[in-house]
Structure formats: C-alpha cells, structure tokens
Amino acid sequence: MGSAEQMGSVIETDVLIVGGGLAGLNAAIAAAEHGVSVVIMDKGGIARSGAMGGGIDHFTAYLETGEEWDTREAYLQNLGKVARGAVDLKVHNAIYCRELKGSIERLARIGNPLTQPDGTFYRTRSMGRDGPLSINFNGKKLKPRLADEVRRLGVRALEKVMTTSLLTRDGQVIGAMGFSIRTGDLHVVHAKATVLSTGRVDRLFETPTGIPFNTWQCPSDTGGAQAMAFRAGAALANMEYVLVSVVPKGFSAAGLNGLTGMGARLVNALGEEYMIRYHPHGSRAPRFKLAEGALTEIREGRGPIYVDCRHLSPAELEHLNMTLGYDKDTLPDFVRQKGIDLAKDPLELQVSEGAIGGPTGGLGSGIMIDERSAATVPGLFAGGDCTDQAGTCAPSVTSGYAAGKQAAKYASTVSSKKEIDWEQAAAERARVLAPMETKPGVHYREIEDVVQKIMWQGVGPARNELGLRKAIEKLDSVEPHLGDIGARDYHELMRANETRDLVLIGKIMASCALYRKESRFGAAHFRVDYPKTDDENWLGLVAARRNGEQIETSLKRLSYEMPEP
Amino acid sequence: MPPVFDAGKCDGCGICDLHCPIDVIAIDEERRLAFARYSEECWHCGSCRQDCPTGAVDIVFPKKMLLV
Numbered sequence: 326m327g328s329a330e331q332m333g334s335v336i337e338t339d340v341l342i343v344g345g346g347l348a349g350l351n352a353a354i355a356a357a358e359h360g361v362s363v364v365i366m367d368k369g370g371i372a373r374s375g376a377m378g379g380g381i382d383h384f385t386a387y388l389e390t391g392e393e394w395d396t397r398e399a400y401l402q403n404l405g406k407v408a409r410g411a412v413d414l415k416v417h418n419a420i421y422c423r424e425l426k427g428s429i430e431r432l433a434r435i436g437n438p439l440t441q442p443d444g445t446f447y448r449t450r451s452m453g454r455d456g457p458l459s460i461n462f463n464g465k466k467l468k469p470r471l472a473d474e475v476r477r478l479g480v481r482a483l484e485k486v487m488t489t490s491l492l493t494r495d496g497q498v499i500g501a502m503g504f505s506i507r508t509g510d511l512h513v514v515h516a517k518a519t520v521l522s523t524g525r526v527d528r529l530f531e532t533p534t535g536i537p538f539n540t541w542q543c544p545s546d547t548g549g550a551q552a553m554a555f556r557a558g559a560a561l562a563n564m565e566y567v568l569v570s571v572v573p574k575g576f577s578a579a580g581l582n583g584l585t586g587m588g589a590r591l592v593n594a595l596g597e598e599y600m601i602r603y604h605p606h607g608s609r610a611p612r613f614k615l616a617e618g619a620l621t622e623i624r625e626g627r628g629p630i631y632v633d634c635r636h637l638s639p640a641e642l643e644h645l646n647m648t649l650g651y652d653k654d655t656l657p658d659f660v661r662q663k664g665i666d667l668a669k670d671p672l673e674l675q676v677s678e679g680a681i682g683g684p685t686g687g688l689g690s691g692i693m694i695d696e697r698s699a700a701t702v703p704g705l706f707a708g709g710d711c712t713d714q715a716g717t718c719a720p721s722v723t724s725g726y727a728a729g730k731q732a733a734k735y736a737s738t739v740s741s742k743k744e745i746d747w748e749q750a751a752a753e754r755a756r757v758l759a760p761m762e763t764k765p766g767v768h769y770r771e772i773e774d775v776v777q778k779i780m781w782q783g784v785g786p787a788r789n790e791l792g793l794r795k796a797i798e799k800l801d802s803v804e805p806h807l808g809d810i811g812a813r814d815y816h817e818l819m820r821a822n823e824t825r826d827l828v829l830i831g832k833i834m835a836s837c838a839l840y841r842k843e844s845r846f847g848a849a850h851f852r853v854d855y856p857k858t859d860d861e862n863w864l865g866l867v868a869a870r871r872n873g874e875q876i877e878t879s880l881k882r883l884s885y886e887m888p889e890p
Numbered sequence: 891m892p893p894v895f896d897a898g899k900c901d902g903c904g905i906c907d908l909h910c911p912i913d914v915i916a917i918d919e920e921r922r923l924a925f926a927r928y929s930e931e932c933w934h935c936g937s938c939r940q941d942c943p944t945g946a947v948d949i950v951f952p953k954k955m956l957l958v
Binding site: 379 | 909910912927930931932934935936937950951952955957958
C-alpha cells in the first residue's frame with residue numbers, strides 16, 4: 326500500500342510540462358503568461374535539452390509579403406499535398422498558423438530574432454516547398470534565451486529528472502512522477518493540466534556506424550511522452566512512419582537542409598544529380614524523397630553519393646561556411662577533421678538510421694491532438710515532435726505555445742484536483758526502480774542492441790506482412806528479459822527505463838505499419854506487398870490505443886478542405 | 891572520445907554537466923575537473939563547448955566516425 330510519506334515530496338502546480346525542449350519551453354512561457362503556476366520536468370538541463378539544444382538554423386514560415394506562395398492558404402495547400410494522409414489541416418492550422426506571427430515576434434522579444442543583423446529575413450527553398458519558406462537564422466542561443474525567459478517568468482524547473490509515469494484518477498491525468506538521474510529522489514507533481522513535449526524517438530534503430538548515440542536527432546529522445554500517454558489510454562497517430570535522412574558519412578548530423586537550401590547538389594557515383602529522377606524539385610525535394618533516392622541509388626549500385634557545393638558562388642560559399650554550424654554546432658569540426666574543404670571537395674553521404682519523427686517536415690508522430698492541443702484523455706495536452714500534427718523547429722515553437730495556453734485555460738476551470746492514487750504511484754515506483762534491485766543484471770545495451778536490430782531489419786524502410794509480424798513476435802519475446810536489466814547508478818536506471826519505453830514504442834510502430842495495407846511517403850512506409858498509395862481506403866491517420874495489454878489500431882479518415890483562418 | 895577537457899583551463903564549474911542533454915559529463919570534485927563519464931553516449935551537439943566560460947572544451951571525433 327503506497328502513501329504520500331513513502332513517495333517523497335509532492336509538488337502542487339496548475340500546469341505541469343514534461344520535457345523542456347523547444348516545444349516545452351514555449352508551452353511554459355504561454356502558461357506562465359496566462360498567470361498560472363508552472364513546473365517543468367526535464368531529463369537534461371532546460372538551457373540545452375532536446376533536439377534543438379545545441380542550435381538550429383532554419384524556421385519554416387510564410388510571411389504574407391504579397392507573393393502568392395507566401396500565404397497561409399498556399400502553405401496549407403502545399404502541406405495538404407506533401408503530407409496528404411498524415412496532416413489534419415484543421416489541427417495544424419490551429420497549432421501552427423494561428424500561433425505563427427506571435428511566435429516570430431516572441432523569439433525576437435526574448436533575444437533570438439529570426440532576422441539577419443540588418444533586420445531582413447534570409448529565406449531559402451528546400452524540402453519540397455513551393456517557395457523559399459525556410460528562414461535561415463542563427464539559432465545557437467535560442468534554447469538558452471528561452472530558458473532565461475522561462476526562469477524570469479517564475480517557472481520552476483526540475484532538471485535532470487526523468488519523468489516515467491502519468492498519474493491518473495477516474496480516467497483523467499492529474500500530474501506525473503519521475504526520479505532524479507543523479508540522486509534517485511522521487512518527484513511527484515500534482516497538476517490540474519499536464520503538457521507532454523518530450524520530442525521524437527531517436528534510439529529505436531541500429532545506426533550505420535554502430536555507435537548507438539550517433540543519431541541524426543537527439544538520442545535522449547526515446548519516446549517517453551508517447552509511451553506514458555499510451556499507457557494512460559491516449560491515442561497515438563502517425564506512428565508507422567520511419568524517418569530516415571541523408572547525412573554525412575560517419576556522422577549522423579543535421580544540416581542537409583542548410584546545404585541543399587543554399588543550392589548544393591546531391592550527386593551519385595556517375596556524377597548525376599540523381600534526385601531529378603525522383604522529384605521535380607531535385608535536391609530540394611521533401612526529406613522522405615531524399616531518403617528514397619539515396620536508398621535506391623546505393624541499392625542499385627550507383628553509390629557512393631555526395632553533396633557537392635563546388636559550383637556555388639564565393640558569396641554563397643561564404644554564407645554556407647558561416648552558417649554550417651548553426652544547425653549542428655560540430656559539423657564544421659567534423660568536416661575539417663575529415664580533411665574536407667567544401668569549396669573543393671564533395672562530401673560523402675550515407676542514409677541515416679531510422680527514427681520516429683513524423684512522415685515529412687512539419688509533422689510529428691505521437692500523441693493524437695485536436696484543435697485545442699488536447700490528447701484523447703482529459704487533462705492531457707501535447708506539443709512539438711511527440712504529437713501527430715507538429716514537428717521540426719517552427720511547428721514545435723508554435724504548437725508548444727498553443728499547448729501551454731490551452732493547458733492553462735483548462736487548469737483555470739479546475740476548482741479542485743482529484744486526489745493522487747497512492748497505490749498507483751507506489752506500483753509505478755516499484756516498476757521504475759526495479760533495475761536498481763536486479764543484481765548483477767545485464768547492461769541495458771545488451772537488450773537495446775537487439776531491439777534496434779529487430780526494428781531495422783523488420784520495420785525499416787522496406788516492409789512486408791511476415792517481416793512485421795516476426796518483428797512483433799521478437800519484441801514480445803524480448804519483453805520478459807527487460808526484467809533482467811540491472812542498473813548500477815541512476816544514469817543507468819534512466820537508460821533501463823528508456824529501453825523499456827523503446828520496446829513498447831517499437832511494437833506500436835510495427836503494429837501500425839502492419840495495419841496500413843498500402844505504401845505512403847516513399848521510404849517512410851513502403852510495404853513491398855502493397856506498393857501503391859491507396860487513397861480510397863487509407864487516406865487518414867492510423868490511431869493506436871491501448872486495450873488491456875493489446876495494441877488496438879483503427880483508421881481516422883481525413884478530408885482536405887481549407888480551414889478557416 | 892569527445893568532448894576533451896583542458897585541465898589547465900577547466901575549473902570544474904559544472905555548466906557543461908548541467909547543459910549536456912545526454913548526461914555524458916560529470917565533475918571530478920577532488921580535481922575540480924569535468925570529464926566525459928559516458929563518452930560513448932556523446933551526441934556531438936557541442937553545447938558543452940558553446941557554454942564553457944573558460945574555453946576548456948575541444949571536440950575530437952572518434953576515428954570510427956572519421957575514417958569510415
């Protein structure tokens with residue numbers, strides 16, 4: 326029987342935010358501006374945590390300058406085309422379009438404007454857009470500036486605290502609990518509204534270099550929010566899509582957008598700008614097309630592939646060299662240590678490991694949210710990459726802010742919180758801390774390596790029914806061995822709990838991929854046994870919900886009318 | 891391998907440790923020196939180097955990444 330005394334201190338708040346990355350900090354600002362009390366829980370430190378912590382170089386926005394491609398309608402029309410079958414335009418309109426102008430102003434106000442020093446926007450075109458909708462900017466201080474603003478507003482941040490479980494009562498979310506990865510202290514946060522914003526799933530697939538943390542996006546992002554929400558009964562969507570990118574050989578790093586946006590060409594071993602064969606935008610095609618092109622070129626023997634900047638003008642090269650480290654701070658170091666000069670040498674590329682991070686730019690994979698940023702379980706909201714309708718930089722900023730605002734509004738309507746179910750909390754504590762008692766136990770990597778191999782082999786960029794069924798069977802057979810993982814300290818306890826989440830997320834992904842009997846978004850969901858896109862039967866979101874210990878899948882159909890502003 | 895700390899410059903203030911998003915870094919309190927406790931978990935994001943007040947951090951990529 327659990328009790329408050331056994332569980333350490335309980336923190337009372339109006340709004341709890343789990344995950345202090347780009348979306349989470351914008352959520353915290355919104356909620357605090359609404360006048361409610363706010364607590365953030367983060368596995369890292371909020372100044373640099375999350376996928377954008379070290380920096381970011383572009384922000385997708387239409388600016389309504391009068392050009393026909395520069396409007397809300399043109400943006401949504403393009404997204405409805407590029408992300409057809411995954412984007413819910415009404416929701417995306419609410420969490421991105423309605424918050425865009427305010428977000429651009431907010432970033433300027435907190436001291437990291439999207440403009441160049443002369444006050445203008447440097448705009449480039451890439452990733453399948455109809456116009457130059459990418460604002461190139463120096464976002465190396467974006468996270469620290471947001472963290473300063475969050476602290477100025479009086480938000481309490483619990484840093485180096487891993488959140489493991491949502492607290493529920495009568496089917497409603499009433500907060501969350503977690504532990505300090507340094508001291509092991511338990512933290513129970515009792516909240517009127519909870520926002521989840523822990524990002525993508527980046528450690529689910531085997532990596533090409535064999536270094537598990539050499540991942541394109543943040544390897545701390547292991548689907549904590551998706552796993553927690555699913556366990557609490559919330560629906561997830563867009564979970565079947567595997568996101569692979571094209572990255573420098575040896576270094577799974579972001580930054581390709583900056584290169585192709587500047588006009589760099591992707592070329593194969595024959596010197597052909599091969600992307601022309603896959604998409605009318607060539608090297609500026611959407612990411613899932615870039616992945617499909619790279620996979621095909623290499624498979625058909627036309628690799629190695631390169632990114633070639635040699636034709637760029639001196640001014641373009643200068644801008645490129647100046648901004649190359651904005652997205653990935655250490656990419657210039659890597660290029661230099663490899664002995665490459667982009668003005669003279671093409672840079673060899675590879676296909677990255679897989680991830681769950683939305684089917685295409687601007688979208689995410691995870692908690693299904695509505696126009697009020699609400700999950701399908703009361704009291705729960707979400708923003709950023711861990712939702713089905715927002716992903717990458719700009720939508721994380723806007724959807725985080727929207728989620729914080731909606732959570733604060735909801736909290737204002739709750740007069741008294743439902744009591745914590747201490748039995749539930751005690752059971753969760755026992756589950757989470759178990760690896761500390763398992764002696765000697767196996768190292769978490771031993772299990773996670775297997776999970777990553779199962780996922781890459783069975784649930785990667787080419788899939789079929791038998792392969793997916795086998796992957797689910799294998800993950801089922803891994804599950805009992807999770808209890809063998811031992812942790813020698815609280816850092817390893819964090820990893821052990823992440824591995825456990827990854828097994829659940831892997832099963833959800835495979836189940837959704839098995840359910841969707843068609844192919845969509847190039848390599849993101851390519852069913853060898855159903856190679857065509859089938860809008861008649863599959864134009865919509867695959868939702869995954871928990872039914873006891875089973876994963877239940879269903880289709881939520883989408884239609885494509887232009888939403889009201 | 892990365893990050894590498896210059897013992898002559900690092901005063902063990904702990905900013906890199908707090909800011910590391912992966913929890914790679916720890917502080918040797920006796921020697922007042924940062925070190926990469928879980929170096930194989932480094933994401934090479936460069937946050938430690940960007941925020942180091944004494945310029946003590948260098949990023950040296952492992953040969954496994956450079957030579958492949």
